[in-house]
């Protein structure tokens with residue numbers, strides 16, 4: 001059972017769009033604030049350095065870790081690696097590229113410091129599905145999602161400007177529903193969209209995801225941008241709350 005208890009009881013985060021918002025007046029908060037990542041999770045993340053743990057292209061290569069694991073998934077070029085580098089506050093460690101299909105292995109990262117030499121959480125960067133993805137990637141994803149006991153939550157990234165879930169996203173959601181993996185939508189590159197459009201897109205995407213994966217999908221979208229750093233604090237907070245780390 002991979003579901004984290006009580007995830008649905010999360011407090012409302014800034015830059016998030018909950019199911020309640022969608023049914024209501026559309027007064028969700030999507031302010032594009034200046035690049036300041038100073039939410040309640042900031043002390044935890046700022047006191048630790050990102051550390052590359054290992055890389056994997058097949059299940060035998062990913063080691064067992066006792067820490068809760070958070071995996072960033074989504075179509076190629078949606079901004080997974082960029083967002084991880086912002087969340088972990090390490091631009092040099094996580095490689096990004098303008099070209100889709102850049103990340104080609106499953107890359108595992110931890111957070112450590114001299115005071116806390118053992119990382120308490122793991123963040124995983126997935127290769128994108130869709131454009132230029134490997135033929136056997138679907139099988140690899142399936143094995144990872146179905147067997148990885150450490151997996152606490154998947155963040156499924158959808159580019160705000162695309163404005164909808166593609167067939168590959170829907171297939172991915174069917175998988176997480178089948179394997180009962182809590183999955184939270186991140187609407188990315190929100191700097192490219194007007195706030196009013198963002199409200200509409202958040203609602204549309206969340207409803208579509210919940211139709212396919214009503215049990216797995218966390219009923220709250222985080223709107224984020226690597227460029228402006230909006231929503232990075234909300235992702236950090238979601239990670240710590242789902243891990244049971246006190247903040």
Ligand SMILES: Nc1nc2c(ncn2[C@@H]2O[C@H](COP(=O)(O)OP(=O)(O)OP(=O)(O)O)[C@@H](O)[C@H]2O)c(=O)[nH]1
Nearest residue numbers: 076077078079080081082097101102103128226227
């Ligand atoms: N405008 C804007 N561009 C972004 C943002 N996040 C990422 N990008 C750009 O989008 C491109 C792809 O970013 P990556 O982080 O490498 O995307 P990815 O999902 O890891 O891609 P793959 O590894 O190929 O699957 C890069 O050129 C980034 O600079 C954002 O928030 N806003």
Ligand SMILES: [Mg+2]
Nearest residue numbers: 080081102103
């Ligand atoms: Mg990448």
